[in-house]
Amino acid sequence: MKQELLEKAWGAIDSERVRQALIDMVDIYSPSGKEEDIQLYLESRLVEAGVAVERQIVEDERYNLYATMGDGPPQLILVGHVDTVPAWNLEEYGAEEEWGVVRGLGTADMKGGCAAMLEAWLVLTCLPEDQRPPVGLLFVVGEEENGDGSARFLEDSKPPWVVIGEPTSLSPCLNHYGYLEVALTTKGYRIHSSLPELGHNAVESMLRFLLLLGREPLFDRDSTKIVYSIREMSSSRAGFVVPDQCETYIDLHLPPGMTPESVQDAIRVCVEKAKDFIPGLNIDLSFEFSAQGYDLGGFGSFSEVLDEVYMQLNLPLRFNPFRSHSDGNLFFAAGCRPMILGPGSLETAHTADEQTSLSEVESAARIYTALCLSCLD
Secondary structure, three states: OEEEEEEEHHOOOOOOHHHHHHHHHHOOEEEEOOOOHHHHHHHHHHHOOOOHHHEEEEEOOOOEEEEEOOOOOOEEEEEEEEOOOOOOOOOHHHHHHHEEEEOOOHHHHHHHHHHHHHHHHHHOOOOOOHHHHOOEEEOOOOOOOHHHHHHHHHHHHOOOOOEEEOOOOOOEEEEEEEEEEEEEEEOOOEEEOOOOHHOOOOOHHHHHHHHHOOOOOOHHHHHHEEEEEEEEEOOOOOOOOOOEEEEEEEEEOOOOOOHHHHHHHHHHHHHHHHHHOOOOOOEEEEEEEEEEOOOOOOOHHHHHHHHHHHHOOOOOOOOOOOOOOOHHHHHHHHHOOEOOOOOOOOOEEEEOOOEEHHHHHHHHHHHHHHHHHHHOO
C-alpha cells in the first residue's frame, strides 16, 4: 500500500460529514422489513457523489445497494446492514449527541459501521480512476431477521474477502461463533386457577424443564464456551385459569468448531431424559434457525495492513471472537472469508442505551479506506 496515497485519502475524510451521516441514518427508522427510507438516503448520498449504484431486489420495496470501483472484480467488499431491531420507544429512537457520543437505535448495530463505510467510499471515489482499488460496497437489508439481503447478494456473487461492520469496538474478529435458535412449547390442561390440582400448568412444566436443561454439562460456559440465553417466554392468557401452553425461545451461540447439529442432538436427548423427571411433561421442540461458526486463522495480506494502520492510528490491535450472529456466517458458508470489524460495542447493541463514539466511527472509516487501498498492491 502506498503511504502517500493513503495519506491523501485520509486527508479527505470529513469529520463533520461522518457525524451528519450517522445522525441522519439513526433518525431514519429502519427496522427489518422497512428499510426503503434509509436505502433511499444512502442511494442519494452515493449518486450525488457520482457513484453508480445498483439496486438488488430482495422483495417488493426491499433491496440491497451495491457499488463497485476499480478494474476487475472486487477483491474486497465492505458490507453493512441498514436494518435494526424494532424501537423500544417510537418517540425516542432518534439520535442524541453529547460529548462526541451518539446514542440511539442502530448507532452501534450497525449504522455507525455503515456511516464509516459510506465515508470511506466517498473518499475513494475522489481519487483518480487509475488509483481506485478493485473493491465493492454493499448495504444489505434483513440482517436482524433472516439475512435475506445477504443471501440474495450471494446468489450472484462470491467475493474472496469481506469486511462486515458489526460492532466490535474496532477489534478485528477472525473467528465467529455459530448460532442456534431453539423453540420450546409445553402443553398442559386448562382449569380454573383456584383448582390447579385438577389441571396441568404448562408454565410450571416449562420452568422445570429449563432448570434441568440449564444444569446440563453441555451448557457449562467455562468448559464448552457455549453462550446460553433464554430470550423469550410467553404463555396462554385467558383470564383466571391455569395456563395450558407456554412458549420459550433460547439463543445458543456456539464456538467455532462446534456444529449446530451436535447441539441439536444433545438437546433432544435432554428432552427425553426430562420426561422421566417431570410428571406429565408434554413438550414440542424445534430449531428455528442455525448457522455454523468459523475460524479464518488469518486474513491474508490484509493482516499486515491492520498492523500498520492500527500503529498509525495509535489504536490497540486485539483480535477477538465475534460472539453474536451476523451475516458473516452466510458469507463464510458461501465460500467467502469475512472479517467482522466495526465501531461501537455489542454490550449496548439492541438496548435502550445503544451508542457509539464519533471518534470510533471516523477511525473505522480510516481502517476501511486503508484495507481497500491495499487491494492496489
